[in-house]
Amino acid sequence: MEPNRIRDVLVGKTYYIRTFGCQMNLHDSERVSGLLDSFGCLEAASPEGADIVVFMTCCVREAADQRLYGQCSSMKSLPPSPSGHRVIAVGGCIAQRDGEGLLTNVDNVDVIFGTHSLGHVAELIARSFEDGSRQVFTPEDVQDEATSLPWHRAVSYHAWVPIMTGCNNFCSYCIVPYVRGREKSRTIEEVVDEVGGLVRAGVREVTLLGQNVNSFGRDRYGHPRFAELLRQVGDTGIERIRFTSSHPKDLLPETIDAMAEVPSVMPQLHLAVQSGSTRILKEMNRRYTREQYLDLIDRIRDRIPGIALSTDIIVGFPGETEEDFLETLSLAQTVGYAQAFTFIYSRREGTPAARIEDPTPREVIQNRFDRLVKVIEGTAYDFNQQALGRTIPVLVEGFSKKDSHMLQGKSPKNQTVHAPLPEGWTPEDVVGHIVDVEVDRARTWYLSGTVxxxxR
Structure with missing residues (x-):
């Protein structure tokens, strides 16, 4: 379909995008939003006011599938859209995995597009509007350059910047390599140019995205060049740099050095461990041991004292014993994480771990999960106590949902920080700006104080 024809069909239509899952999905949603904007669509505040509803999906855990089905089913009870015809589209990892098969599970979906085909979304939706057909496009051998698409950022002060797509690790529990494809790095020059443009546009913070940023450049240059990328991005003048995700097996000494030496790289690292048991790590195909992970933590802290460490941990991987779990528990206590994302293992068809039988009762797994959560709450609380009495720079993101006069933002260590809006100040004075906050209260998941x- 010709671009002018797509615009004729879509101009004036309203859209709403709901995003599930990782930061890469958030970035993809911003690109889809920008693409729809470019064809004359208008963003709606809710699904009720939208002619186009897009679900950007994640399939890492089983609950994601049920959540999508529930969301699609709820669309049936909405009043008619402003134009009288609503198109529902599903993108992201579930769409890539299930393709046309998704049509049998959700009978009111009109458009399905995969992780490699964001650039085709507007055309697919326009075709569905034009003739009422159901459109499916989930090729595996086509890689849209999503970074070249128009961009509708959710906020002006922060930007997601993908530096690579895909994953080569094939952890035995993970479906991501099957729905995102193999690793494909952008050039250093392209990423640096993009960040430089963002700086000129007033962006204060960027998050560099990849399924494993530590292997950035290996496919393109023959060896990882993430450390070099960090240094060059730091030279653009960007004030804050974060990145995710970071695989322990590929975190090189030169990357740790760059983190320590580039002032704009924030003193915070998400380093997924998944398990504290070497036996389980081997079953997970993580390719490092408990001892190697803890040695890496020591080296990081030696170069970056006070760094905030966060992680992912899976409880109940098939065959996990109480001894294995206790090793995970002790590792979490030893590291002293500032934050951890804890999950009960979710079986994903098509992954090697899905073939492993596990007789462990669900109540045993739940008990272990609850014990781990208590440990993490303790380490997070202890970590935050270090901020008491200190003045820290906070990038203000908005206001607390519970109190419209309470600023909310992030510290360099990615801690949530609250502070009352000073008298005479307006939201425009502070949102997207950095303010110093004197911390007088430190809780498990937040800090608070006074401006x-x-x-600035």
């Missing part, structure tokens, strides 16, 4: 000085 000291002017926003």
């Amino acid at each position: 000291a000085g002017e926003p």
Whole structure:
């Protein structure tokens, strides 16, 4: 379909995008939004006011499938859209995995597009509007350059910047390599140019995205060049750099050095361990041992004292024993994580781990999960106590949902920070700006205090 024809069909239509899953999905949603904007569509505040509803999906855990089915089913009870015809589209990892088969599970979906085909979304939706057909496009051998698509960022001060797509690790529990494909790195020059443009546009913070940023460049240059990328991105003048995800087996000494030496790289690292048991790590195909992970933590802390460490941990991997779990528990206590994302293992068809039988009762797994959560709550609380009495720079993101006069933002260590809006200040004075906050209260998941000085 010609672009002018697509615009004729879509101009004036309203759209709403709901995103599930990882930061890469958030970035993909911003690109889909930008593409629809470019054809004259208008963003709606809710599904009720939208002619186009897009679900960007994740399939890492089984609950994601049920959540999608529930969301699609709820669309049936909505009042008619502004145009009288609503198109429902599903993208992301579930769409890539299931393709046309998704049509049998959700009978009111009109468009399905995969992780490699964002650039075709507008055309697929326009075709569905034009003749009422159900459109499916989930090729595995086509890689849209999503970074070249128009961009509708959710906020002006932060940007997601993908540096690579895909994954080569094939952890035995993970479906991501099957729905995102193999690793494909952008050039260093392309990423640096993009960040430089963002700086000129007023962006204060970027998050570099990849399923494993530590292997950035291996496919293109023959060896990882993530450390070099960090240094060059730091030279653009960007004030804050974060990145995710970071695989322990590929975190090189030169990357740790770059993190320590580039002032704009924030003192925070998400380093997924998944398990504290070497036996389970081998079953997971993680390719490092408990001892190697803890040695890596020591080396990181030696170069970056006070760094905030976060992680992912899976409880109940098939065959996990109480001894294995106790090793995970002790590792979490030893590391002293500032934050952890804890999950009960979710069986994913098509992954090697899905073939492993496990007789462990669900109540045993739940008990282990609850014990781990208590340990993480303790380490997070202890970590936050270090901020008491200190003045820290906070990038203000908005206001607390519970109190519209309470600022909410992030510290360099990615801690959530609250502070009352000073008298005479307006939201425009502070959102997207950095303010110093004197911390007088430290809880498990947040810090609070008072603003000291002017926003900058």
